[in-house]
Amino acid sequence: MLLEDLLKSILEFIEHIELIVVDNAGDSQTKRVCDKYVEQGLPVVYSHEPRTGISIARNTAIFLSTGEWVLFLDDDLRLGNSFIRKILDLIESSGADIICPRMITPIQKDFPAWLTERLKSGIGQYDFRDKIVELGNKVKIPIGACMCFRRSVFEFCGPFREELGRKGKELLGGEETLFFWKAFQKGFKGIYVPDIEVIHVLSPFKESKRYWKRQGFGAGRSKVLMLKYQVGKHLFFPNLVFMAGYSATKALVRSGMMLFLPNSKFENYYKTLVHLGTVYQSAMCMVAVILRKS
DSSP states (O other): HHHHHHHHHHHGGGHHHHHEEEEEEOHHHHHHHHHHHHTTOOOOOEEOOOOOHHHHHHHHHHHHHHHHHEEEEEEEEEEEETHHHHHHHHHHSOOOEEEEEEOOOOOOOTSSHHHHHHHHHHHHOOTTTOOOOOEEEOOOOOOOTTTEEEEHHHHHHOSTTSSSSSSEEOOOOHHHHHHHHHHHTOOOEEEEEEEEEEEEOOOOGGSSHHHHHHHHHHHHHHHHHHHHHHHTSSOOOHHHHHHHHHHHHHHHHHHHHHOGGGHHHHHHHHHHHHHHHHHHHHHHHHHHHHHHOO
């Protein structure tokens, strides 16, 4: 089980950390794994969150925690050597408010060509190679699968927007992007550290085209929803019309590229769906504006 493999890689540092597992999928196996470690006398806190959604689970974890720093780890991660020790050392020495490690999703030889191309586009990876990078809104936003930040960042910029993020079969996103955008806007310091490495294991359900089709459409919808929260008010009707028209044009272009670039057919199909998701959510927001004014 992914969770158990992750817990094993953390337990050698258990005396330094507070370990909380939030289960909002109602998975009995998750509880059994946590109970096993509790029976061994290890301080693993299990919490069942009945409301579905990754943002809800993360907010629950933060409210349950008591430490000055919060580290989020998705269960599909594998930690490099002395990962927790290196994080603890950086907390003491860096002066940063946000610490993001190097994250790599290995590409296996037996992956189909379309999936390899998806991963090469940067999916599930956060990699600036071997240099320390100061983070900000002009740099690629960190990935939420592994993020470490001071509690004060959450107090100023949180909670995570519960309307965004994965929620059952609805593959919205952007909750992490919005959180980090707010943090950097408020002047919190973030750093990328290459010698702290995590491996992002590709979960089996992400090896299907069906998943990426839904994820692409959700990503397009999320783009509009994030913008709504960034401007802090309702989007203006002309902006929505422009977004819908621009994305519809891009969708047509990508559809044409599918015909002329057969080796990149699925990648262009995916991006077509992203643009169509933007058109759809823009249209929904336009309807909301019309109803609000009527």
